[in-house]
Amino acid sequence: MIDPLTALAGIQAAVALIKKVSKTIDDVSSLGPVLGKYWDAKAVATKAAVQAKKSKSSMSVALQIELFLDEAKRFENQLELMFMQSGRVDVWNKIKARAAALDVEAAHDARREKEAAARQKKEMDEVIEIVLVGLVFVALIGGVAYLLFEVLEQCAGKCSFQR
Numbered sequence: 391m392i393d394p395l396t397a398l399a400g401i402q403a404a405v406a407l408i409k410k411v412s413k414t415i416d417d418v419s420s421l422g423p424v425l426g427k428y429w430d431a432k433a434v435a436t437k438a439a440v441q442a443k444k445s446k447s448s449m450s451v452a453l454q455i456e457l458f459l460d461e462a463k464r465f466e467n468q469l470e471l472m473f474m475q476s477g478r479v480d481v482w483n484k485i486k487a488r489a490a491a492l493d494v495e496a497a498h499d500a501r502r503e504k505e506a507a508a509r510q511k512k513e514m515d516e517v518i519e520i521v522l523v524g525l526v527f528v529a530l531i532g533g534v535a536y537l538l539f540e541v542l543e544q545c546a547g548k549c550s551f552q553r
Contacts, residue, residue, distance in 0.1 A: 392437060392441060394442040397435040398454065404424070405461075418481070435462075
């Protein structure tokens, strides 16, 4: 499991790097490599947040996650403003569209993983059921064979159905 606080610290580091680099460049399109680090850190933090929610983490961790994600949203608004001010809003829109596409893809991947896990569990349950039915069948056949053997021994020539 990814530590949520470590993942969120990754977002903070990426934000600090972008702010530092943005002061030294003339064109926002030069932010590409550091923006990639931000989106990667955000994706990791989002996965960590989902895992933390599933594991019923403490309230303080949940609050920190929500605050960090809110901070990330405000930072994205600042980035959007930077792109607008430089006349590159089209680039920002493409970045956001790509990020949304990646989010949709990640959601589909998560759904597929969940379906695969459910399918694997169902298959395992079916195998267990088949094995149990087989064991019961073998036990019944063994019990019937044992009873027949005992009946034949008890008869030992006294029964009319023997020759």
